[in-house]
Amino acid sequence: MYIYPDNLKSKATLWLWQLKDIGIIGACAVVSILFLTQAGFFPPIVLTAVYAFLTIRFEDTSILDFICYACAFFFTRQQLYEWRYTE
Secondary structure: OOOOHHHHOOOOEEOOEEHHHHHHHHHHHHHHHHHHHHHOOOHHHHHHHHHHHHOOEEOOEEHHHHHHHHHHHHHHOOOOOOOOOOO
C-alpha cells in the first residue's frame, strides 16, 4: 500500500499548487519584493499574485489549464468539420 496518491503516478503537490508552480511563485515573489522595496514598482507583485491565483489546482486542473485549452480550441488549433448530406 502506497501513502503517496495514485500509486506514485500523480504529480507532487503542496497545498493547492504543484511543486513546479510553488518554485516559480517563490522565485517571482522574491524578485517582486526586491522591485517593490528598491524601486517602489508594483506590477511584478501583481503579476505574481495573478499567476499564483491562476495555477491553483482543484481536482487536477487549474484555471490556467482551462484558459490554455480554450485558446487552443478557439485560436491555435485547426478545427476539422465534415459536412455530409445523406438521405
